[in-house]
Amino acid sequence: MSDLDASHDEALARFRELLRIPTVSHADESLIDWQPFSDFHAAVERLYPRLHATLAREVVDGHSLLYRWPGASASDPLVVMAHLDVVPVVEEEWGHAPFAAEIVGEGEDAAIHARGAIDDKGSLVAILEAVEQLAGEGFVPAHDVYLSFGHNEETAGGGAQAIVALLRERGVEPGLVIDEGGAVVDGVLPGVSVPTAMVGVAERGVMTLHLTAREAG
Numbered sequence: 001m002s003d004l005d006a007s008h009d010e011a012l013a014r015f016r017e018l019l020r021i022p023t024v025s026h027a028d029e030s031l032i033d034w035q036p037f038s039d040f041h042a043a044v045e046r047l048y049p050r051l052h053a054t055l056a057r058e059v060v061d062g063h064s065l066l067y068r069w070p071g072a073s074a075s076d077p078l079v080v081m082a083h084l085d086v087v088p089v090v091e092e093e094w095g096h097a098p099f100a101a102e103i104v105g106e107g108e109d110a111a112i113h114a115r116g117a118i119d120d121k122g123s124l125v126a127i128l129e130a131v132e133q134l135a136g137e138g139f140v141p142a143h144d145v146y147l148s149f150g151h152n153e154e155t156a157g158g159g160a161q162a163i164v165a166l167l168r169e170r171g172v173e174p175g176l177v178i179d180e181g182g183a184v185v186d187g188v189l190p191g192v193s194v195p196t197a198m199v200g201v202a203e204r205g206v207m208t209l210h211l212t213a214r215e216a217g
């Protein structure tokens with residue numbers, strides 16, 4: 001096995017471990033079991049030691065995480081975002097257990113089945129792996145880099161807002177913010193017959209509409 005294969009396998013094992021922690025969010029926060037969020041925080045700290053030796057970590061709004069990676073300059077920092085929570089599951093709708101992170105298929109067709117594999121622990125783990133590797137090599141970014149991991153994105157909760165308020169209070173003005181995007185998907189755009197990677201430039205908001213229909217149904 002080559003070094004690359006070995007490091008790939010280790011990254012895969014870390015990803016699967018984090019997928020197995022059911023950080024399920026609910027619109028009614030009184031229904032949330034916070035233990036998995038504490039377990040998740042602890043697992044991230046244990047799995048990414050070089051990141052934690054280099055970046056300053058803060059818990060914001062109870063369960064969100066904010067890291068600062070000092071760069072050569074504190075101006076125009078980069079903010080990379082992901083979220084820790086996943087939406088609830090209806091177990092019967094799953095052909096594979098949603099929190100087992102089972103690998104189904106062989107070789108190039110192998111795929112992980114787990115709630116949150118795409119939304120959004122895939123992005124989260126990609127960020128953690130990249131920073132862990134670079135921090136371990138002693139890399140110093142040109143500008144400060146913030147990692148902003150909200151705990152209640154799926155319910156439009158306050159984690160990310162609290163991080164924004166904190167950064168604003170500290171006078172941090174990001175040069176660039178990158179959050180999760182869409183997946184590479186097939187067949188969602190009429191007339192497009194190849195897989196499409198959507199680049200999102202805005203996130204959902206809230207709109208209330210009152211509709212009146214005047215034609216026969």
Ligand SMILES: [Zn+2]
Nearest residue numbers: 083119120180
């Ligand atoms: Zn998401």
